[in-house]
Amino acid sequence: MIDRRSLLARGALLTGTLFAPRLAFAAAPTDRRLVFLIQRGAADGLATLAPTGDPAYAGLRGQLAEEAGGAKLDGLFTLHRSLGQLAGRYQAGEALFVHATASPYRDRSHFDGQNVLETGGRLPYDRDDGWMNRLISLLPDRDAKALALSPAIPTALRGAATVSSYAPTNLPDASPEFLQRITRLYADDAQLHALWSEAVQTRAMASELASDGGRGAAAAGKLAASLMAGPDGARLMLMESGGWDTHAGQRGRLANQLTGLDAMLAALRDGLGSAWADTLVIVATEFGRTAAVNGTGGTDHGTGGLAMLLGGRVKGGRILADWPGLNQAALYEGRDLKPTTPLDMVLAGAIAGHFGLEPVLTARTLFPGGAGKALEGLIRG
Amino acid sequence: MRESSVALNRFGLGGRKGEAVPGEPRRWLLDQFGKFDPRPAAVTSLPASPALIVQFREARAAQRGMRDERREAKAMPPETPARPDMAPELRPYRALRDVYAEAAAVRTNLALTTPAPFIERMVHFWANHFAVSIDKIVTVGIAGAFEFEAIRPNVLGKFADLLLAVERHPAMLLYLDQAQSVGPDSVLGKIAARRGNQRGLNENLAREILELHTLGVRSGYDQGDVTELARALTGWTVGGLADQPMLRGPGPGYWFAGIIHQPGDRKVLGKRYDQDGERQGEAILRDLAVHPATARHIATKLARHFAADDPPPSLVARLEAAFLKSGGDLPTVYRALIEAPEPWAASPAKFRTPWEWTLATLRGVGAPSLPALMNANALNQLGQPVWRPGSPAGWDDTAPSWAGPDALYRRVEVAERIARRTAPLDARKLAEDLFPGALSEPTRKALAGAESSAQALALLLASPEMMRR
Structure with missing residues (x-):
């Protein structure tokens, strides 16, 4: 069930065996679908899939260590208690977690990190187009429809190929997380602070995507599924979620966020119905968060984090992690989970496997200049 | 605020994404006198007031016809229930509402792309000074033509010519x-x-x-x-x-x-x-x-608009003198304003009106035209629908009218909506361009700590810097 240090060796073994069917498949228009869900704000992988078996974990996390408490997936990892449905997918062999992973980006700016995650470049802003747009040029069906569930087209989907975006007109109102930032922004401004405090007090707070028991998130998942349904539906779908930047009060906030994510993924699967068998969902974030809890019950910008692969053809029920450990000497720059698996090579491998593409070409096109080889064996043949 | 930021924000309509920061702020403002286009194509392609008068007359006739029909039909019960969407007697005027919406969009688009934002600001200033309001039905269709025909062509002329053009315009005579x-x-x-x-x-x-x-x-x-x-x-x-x-x-x-x-x-x-x-x-x-009381009245309103809600007497006196000496020559008065020290005070002088804030945010993200979401309705929600001040006194030009809790909340919501609909950009860099040398440390920190580029942009659009000029 569990691949950790054995991962790279096993991946290499699979390289040759899948080559022939891949070519055969390339001629036909694809029914395969890809959903890329970006967690903007650096989601805490160490809380989402907690290494409860690591001896250093409880000490580092303090009060946050109690966050886990969900499904124990193996001797090392416990899934967050808010991810009940996702745990079910894992048990069904349809969910694969990749831990201690990161893009090539090593600093800790959200913008720069998201830019690298989306462009597939080595450095922030060294490319204008996104890897998802370049993927279209590799697909057997070059007219495959690509859609962002968003009012504007995010970087990951921008580029030469025609793409579109869709957003329901009744988008959720400003998120509480954003409103908190506004509160901080106005803190030193006497006039705006007074006006804002009054406005917030007198207004019923709009419900956040993740804080209304997941109803908003489930609706988004259902909407995405409906836009991907049928022969004319989107083949590539980009989704975004915010609110992951949990510097303070992480316990409740992250639980709400993950409740929303769990509902969104479940609604997506339910909505896709039989097409779920041909769908790959990738969930990723720009980087992880600090190994230790900070002074405000939260975590700060880190490095290594978690990515998830889900879908009917994902070789799931596994956790891929070349686990570096959490003892002080093992931490990246003495504070972060050390990234041991290149995220871009996970994405390249999963996508190549899913669409039946040549892995080297896929890696080179989506993540040019990338170090290493696309991981194989992530998708069932 | 550094002077280039004052020029962009207090004199102009806010910096525009992609446009260079003015190196010589006063020269930049003075040069706009020659760049302003009083009759751009977007304006001349709209129906002029004679056509709008005819359209109003026809709508009124249709309305009267309906009224007569109803009177005749009163004896018999109606066969079909009245449609609930619009009062029946107002239906003939619907086309004039469309004219209004189009003209309001043209006004906004001109302000977004103008090479002379200071002069456009003066157009808005005078249109508000000589306000007509569309809550009177006869004004709805022609309010835009009033600004385009009476104000724009005279904004760089003599005050007397502006006054005569305004008082002779059908919109004013009817309003x-x-x-x-x-x-x-x-x-x-x-x-x-x-x-x-x-x-x-x-x-x-x-x-x-x-x-x-x-x-x-x-x-x-x-x-x-x-x-x-x-x-x-x-x-x-x-x-x-x-x-x-x-x-x-x-x-x-x-x-x-x-x-x-x-x-x-x-x-x-x-x-x-x-x-x-x-x-x-x-x-x-x-x-x-050219009466001295007029000079003082205009000087006071200009000083309030450019220096402070409570206008500094020194600036009022200076503008008054320029007005009187030049016989109400508006460019001379504008020059005196630009050359005076008071409007260049470093701290933000004015709380932006909803109209000013809307323009500043849309210019800031480089919007080429009024996006669908920012139609007249959005300005309604922000509290300042175009050409609808509700009285001939125009909109008030002081902070208490605009700096309210709910008004601020709505701006924050609109800021987030605009940011979500804008292609990803680096808000940190944009902020330095929009408020050159004038960005506060808390804002800079908030932008740097945002969790996404869209959120950083939303914070910038809602920032204290953006709320004021």
Whole structure:
């Protein structure tokens, strides 16, 4: 069930065996679908899939260590208690977690990190187009429809190929997380602070995507599924979620966020119905968060984090992690989970496997200049 | 604020994404005098006031026809229930609402892309000084044409010419009831009196000219001056609208109707006016336009707009002097404003109105035109629908009218919506360009700590810097 240090060796073994069917498949228009869900704000992988078996974990996390408490997936990892449905997918062999992973980006700016995650470049802003747009040029069906569930087209989907975006007109109102930032922004401004405090007090707070028991998130998942349904539906779908930047009060906030994510993924699967068998969902974030809890019950910008692969053809029920450990000497720059698996090579491998593409070409096109080889064996043949 | 930020934000309409920061702020402002286009293609392609008068007349006729039909049908119950979407008597005016929406969009788009944002600001300033409001149905279609035909072409001219263009425009004559004011001793006035019809003076426009447009309230004129000005202005009307054939005039548009002009000399502010007909009112307006009280009134409003809600007396005096010395030459007054020290004070002087904030945010993200989400309705929600101040006094120009809790909350929500619909950009860099040398540390920190580029942009659009100018 569990691949950790054995991962790279096993991946290499699979390289040759899948080559022939891949070519055969390339001629036909694809029914395969890809959903890329970006967690903007650096989601805490160490809380989402907690290494409860690591001896250093409880000490580092303090009060946050109690966050886990969900499904124990193996001797090392416990899934967050808010991810009940996702745990079910894992048990069904349809969910694969990749831990201690990161893009090539090593600093800790959200913008720069998201830019690298989306462009597939080595450095922030060294490319204008996104890897998802370049993927279209590799697909057997070059007219495959690509859609962002968003009012504007995010970087990951921008580029030469025609793409579109869709957003329901009744988008959720400003998120509480954003409103908190506004509160901080106005803190030193006497006039705006007074006006804002009054406005917030007198207004019923709009419900956040993740804080209304997941109803908003489930609706988004259902909407995405409906836009991907049928022969004319989107083949590539980009989704975004915010609110992951949990510097303070992480316990409740992250639980709400993950409740929303769990509902969104479940609604997506339910909505896709039989097409779920041909769908790959990738969930990723720009980087992880600090190994230790900070002074405000939260975590700060880190490095290594978690990515998830889900879908009917994902070789799931596994956790891929070349686990570096959490003892002080093992931490990246003495504070972060050390990234041991290149995220871009996970994405390249999963996508190549899913669409039946040549892995080297896929890696080179989506993540040019990338170090290493696309991981194989992530998708069932 | 550094001076380039003052020029962009306080004098201009806010920095525009992709445009260079002005290196010499005063020169940048002065150069705009030559760059302003009074009649851009977007404006000349809109229907002009004669066509709009005809359209209004037809809508009114249709409305009356419906009313008559209903009266005839009253005996019988209606066969189909009335449609609930719009009051039936207003349906004929729907096309004029569309004209309004299109003109309001043109106004906004010009402000977003203009090479002369300071002069566009002056257009908005004067349109508000000489306000017409679309809550009067006759004004709905023609409010845009009023600004485009009376204000824009005169914004860099003499105040007297601006004043005359405004007071002769059909929109103003209709909005403030001058079009139907009849001299009691005029030809038509006498006929009406013999027939027992009450047709007479309407003082509305005359009073607002003295109180709002020129001298200013409590500046020394009295009721006698109002009445005399009202008498002098009789005959200034709008052709193409009246039912009586005698008052239809040569065609739709401004028309001096001698048959309703009150004959005789007039005395306003102690001065006798013995001109005939139209030239009488014009002579009075030309004197009012250069009157010291007018100079003080205009100087005070300009100082309030550019320096502080409570205008500094030193700046008022300076602008007043420039106005009087130049005989109300507006570019001279603008130059005095630009050269004065008071408008260049470093700390933000003014809380942006919803209109100003909307323009600044859309310019900031480089929007080329009014996005669908920011239609007139969005400005309604922010509290300042275009050409609808609700009174001839125009919108108030001080912070208490705009800096309210709910108003601020709505701006924050709109900021997030605009940011979500904008292609990803680096808000940190944009912030330095929009507020060169004037970005506060808390804002800079908030942008750097945002969790996504869209969130950083939303924070920038809602930042204290963006709320003020």
